[in-house]
Amino acid sequence: MGSVGNTDTIVSLPDNQNAWSCSSLPATTDRKPVTxxxxxxxxxxxxxxxxxxxxxxxxxxxxxxxxxxxxxxxxxxxxxxxxxxxxxxxxxxxxxxxxxxxxxxxxxxxxxxxxxxxxxxxxxxxLSSMRSVTVDSTAKTLAVQGGAQWSDVDDAAWEHGLATVGGTVADTGVGGLTLGGGYGWLSGTHGLVIDNLISCEIVLASGEVVRASKDENADLFWALRGGGQNFGVVTEFILQAWKQDNVWAGVMLFPTEKLADILDVLNEIILEMRGRGACVLGFSRPPPAGGQVLIIIAVFYDGTEEEGRARFQRLLDLGPIMNTATSVPYNSVNRMLHVPQGRRVSMKGASFTLPLRFDFVKSTMDAYAQFTSEVPHSQESLLLYEIFEPGKICEVANHEMSFANRGRRMNAMVGPMWTSPEHDARSRAWAREVADMFKAELSRSKGSDGKGEGLGVYGNYDQYDEKSRDVFGGNYARLQELKARYDAGNMFNKLFSVAPAV
Ligand SMILES: Cc1cc2nc3c(=O)[nH]c(=O)nc-3n(C[C@H](O)[C@H](O)[C@H](O)COP(=O)(O)OP(=O)(O)OC[C@H]3O[C@@H](n4cnc5c(N)ncnc54)[C@H](O)[C@@H]3O)c2cc1C
Incomplete structure (x- = not known):
C-alpha cells in the first residue's frame, strides 16, 4: 500500500475550477481527504x-x-x-x-x-466493473448495471432486435448521461433517456439500498431524472426498449462554400421528418483533407435505406465530397462519430433554434477555424449543432421530472481539444466565447423570452459556469427538499450540487 498522506495535488483544473469560475462544483466543502x-x-x-x-x-x-x-x-x-x-x-x-x-x-x-x-x-x-446488461425480450426491458457504457447497452439490446434511447458515442457512461437527462439518435421518437427509465436501484448516503420508480419512492425517482448525481450511487437502471430495425446513417463531408445551401436544406428537411431523422452539423479538419476546415454532417434516419435517402435527398443533391451513409445495424451507430482519446478536452453547452441563420453559423465556423489554427494540436476540436424535431421530448412538462430543459431549443456543443496544460485557459476561453455567440444569437431571434423553449442549459454538456439553479430552474426548490431527506450531509456534491433545504 502506498502513502495516502500527501495526495491533495490537483494535476489539472477541470472546466469549473479555473480562474473564472467555480460553479457546478461547490466552492468549498467540509468533506475530508482519505487517511x-x-x-x-x-x-x-x-x-x-x-x-x-x-x-x-x-x-x-x-x-x-x-x-x-x-x-x-x-x-x-x-x-x-x-x-x-x-x-x-x-x-x-x-x-x-x-x-x-x-x-x-x-x-x-x-x-x-x-x-x-x-x-x-x-x-x-x-463502477467500471459493473457493466452487465440483461435483456428481457418479452417485456422489452434492459437491466443495466450502473457502470455500463452505451456500447454495452446497444450491443446487448440489438441481439434481441431491440434498442433504447442512448448516447451517441459508444464509450460514454450510462450513469452520468442518464442521471442528467440523456439525448440520443432516438430522442425524436422516444424522448430523452430518462423518459425511458422505468426504475433504478440506488444506494443512498446512509448505505440503504432502495428502488425508485413511479410506484416506489416516487419523489426520489422524480429527483433522479435530471438531478440524479446528487442522491446516491445507482447500481441498476431498468430501461424501456423498443423494437428496432437497421437504420440509415453515416457521415458526409462538404466544403465550407456549401454552408448556405446546407443550412437552407437542413432548416426545412429535419423538422419534416417528424422525429425519425436527425443530424449533427459540425466542423472538422480531417487529416486526409490536408487539415483544411470542412463541414461534417452525421445523418440518421430510423428507416430503410430507401426512406433515408429519400428524406435526405436534397442534402445528397448538394454533392458531399465524402458520404458513408448506408443501412446499418442500430448498435453500430454509436461508433459513427470518431472521438479521439487521451486529449485535454472541455465541453461547453449552448443552444439554438431553427432556422439556423447563415451569418451566425458562418461566424462560429470562422471562430472554429481561427482557434484550431492558433492552438497547437487542437485540430480535432468539436463544434456541433444537434438538429432534430424535439416534439416528443416536449410531451413531458418541465415539472414532471427534475430535468428542466425541455423545449424547442436544441443543443450545441463546443468542445475544444488540446494537449498541453499551458493552453487550458485559452481553450476554455474560446469555448466560452463561442457559447456567448450562441446566447447573442438566441436573444436576437424570435421567441427569445424563453417561453416554451426550456432553459436552454443542458447540464451534461454545460459544466462550466452554470449554477445548479440555472440547470434545474423552477425544480431547484423541490430538489433541495429531497436532498435534505436523502443526502443531508451533501456527500454527492460533485456536479450541480443541490444545497439541502434547512
Ligand atoms: C464523447 C462524449 C459524447 C457524449 N455524447 C452524449 C450524448 O450523445 N447524449 C448526451 O445526452 N450526453 C452526451 N455526452 C455528455 C454526457 O452525458 C456527460 O459527459 C455525462 O456526464 C457522462 O456520464 P459518465 O458516466 O460517462 O461520466 P462520469 O464522469 O463517470 O460521471 C458524470 C457524473 O455522473 C455521476 N455518475 C455516473 N454514474 C453514476 C451512477 N451509476 N450513480 C450515480 N452517479 C453516477 C458521477 O458521479 C458524476 O457526477 C457526451 C459526452 C462526451 C464526452
Whole structure:
C-alpha cells in the first residue's frame, strides 16, 4: 500500500475550477481527504465482505490507470479508489464515507469534463466493473448495471432486435448521461433517456439500498431524472426498449462554400421528418483533407435505406465530397462519430433554434477555424449543432421530472481539444466565447423570452459556469427538499450540487 498522506495535488483544473469560475462544483466543502486509517478500515471491511472489491492507493499497480478520465484535464489524484462490484460493497463504503465525512466521487463512464467523477485526495467509487446488461425480450426491458457504457447497452439490446434511447458515442457512461437527462439518435421518437427509465436501484448516503420508480419512492425517482448525481450511487437502471430495425446513417463531408445551401436544406428537411431523422452539423479538419476546415454532417434516419435517402435527398443533391451513409445495424451507430482519446478536452453547452441563420453559423465556423489554427494540436476540436424535431421530448412538462430543459431549443456543443496544460485557459476561453455567440444569437431571434423553449442549459454538456439553479430552474426548490431527506450531509456534491433545504 502506498502513502495516502500527501495526495491533495490537483494535476489539472477541470472546466469549473479555473480562474473564472467555480460553479457546478461547490466552492468549498467540509468533506475530508482519505487517511491511512480510512484505507485500513475500508480494506478490512471489504475483505470481510469478500465480493471481489479492489482498493487502490497511490503507488499501487493500477492506481494511475484508475485516475484516467475521458478528458485528461478532468483527472485528479484520489486518496483511494474503490473498484466495487455489488450494492452491498457500495453500501459499506458509503456508510463509512458518511460516518467519516470523506470527500467522495462516483465514476461511471468517466466522461465528465468538469472532473465530476474525480476527487483530489478523497475516495472514488469506481463502477467500471459493473457493466452487465440483461435483456428481457418479452417485456422489452434492459437491466443495466450502473457502470455500463452505451456500447454495452446497444450491443446487448440489438441481439434481441431491440434498442433504447442512448448516447451517441459508444464509450460514454450510462450513469452520468442518464442521471442528467440523456439525448440520443432516438430522442425524436422516444424522448430523452430518462423518459425511458422505468426504475433504478440506488444506494443512498446512509448505505440503504432502495428502488425508485413511479410506484416506489416516487419523489426520489422524480429527483433522479435530471438531478440524479446528487442522491446516491445507482447500481441498476431498468430501461424501456423498443423494437428496432437497421437504420440509415453515416457521415458526409462538404466544403465550407456549401454552408448556405446546407443550412437552407437542413432548416426545412429535419423538422419534416417528424422525429425519425436527425443530424449533427459540425466542423472538422480531417487529416486526409490536408487539415483544411470542412463541414461534417452525421445523418440518421430510423428507416430503410430507401426512406433515408429519400428524406435526405436534397442534402445528397448538394454533392458531399465524402458520404458513408448506408443501412446499418442500430448498435453500430454509436461508433459513427470518431472521438479521439487521451486529449485535454472541455465541453461547453449552448443552444439554438431553427432556422439556423447563415451569418451566425458562418461566424462560429470562422471562430472554429481561427482557434484550431492558433492552438497547437487542437485540430480535432468539436463544434456541433444537434438538429432534430424535439416534439416528443416536449410531451413531458418541465415539472414532471427534475430535468428542466425541455423545449424547442436544441443543443450545441463546443468542445475544444488540446494537449498541453499551458493552453487550458485559452481553450476554455474560446469555448466560452463561442457559447456567448450562441446566447447573442438566441436573444436576437424570435421567441427569445424563453417561453416554451426550456432553459436552454443542458447540464451534461454545460459544466462550466452554470449554477445548479440555472440547470434545474423552477425544480431547484423541490430538489433541495429531497436532498435534505436523502443526502443531508451533501456527500454527492460533485456536479450541480443541490444545497439541502434547512
Ligand atoms: C464523447 C462524449 C459524447 C457524449 N455524447 C452524449 C450524448 O450523445 N447524449 C448526451 O445526452 N450526453 C452526451 N455526452 C455528455 C454526457 O452525458 C456527460 O459527459 C455525462 O456526464 C457522462 O456520464 P459518465 O458516466 O460517462 O461520466 P462520469 O464522469 O463517470 O460521471 C458524470 C457524473 O455522473 C455521476 N455518475 C455516473 N454514474 C453514476 C451512477 N451509476 N450513480 C450515480 N452517479 C453516477 C458521477 O458521479 C458524476 O457526477 C457526451 C459526452 C462526451 C464526452
Amino acid at each position: 491511512e486509517q480510512h484505507v485500513s478500515d475500508l480494506r478490512k471491511a471489504l475483505k470481510e465482505l469478500d465480493e471481489g472489491s479492489i482498493l487502490l492507493v497511490p503507488g499501487d499497480d493500477g492506481y494511475e490507470d484508475s485516475l484516467r478520465r475521458w478528458s485528461r484535464a478532468a483527472e485528479k489524484r484520489a486518496g483511494a479508489v474503490l473498484l466495487l462490484k455489488t450494492p452491498s460493497a457500495i453500501a459499506k463504503a458509503l456508510r463509512y464515507a458518511s460516518e467519516h465525512t470523506i470527500d467522495l466521487a462516483v465514476r461511471g463512464g468517466g466522461h465528465s469534463t468538469a472532473g465530476a467523477s474525480s476527487t483530489s485526495g478523497g475516495l472514488v467509487i469506481d
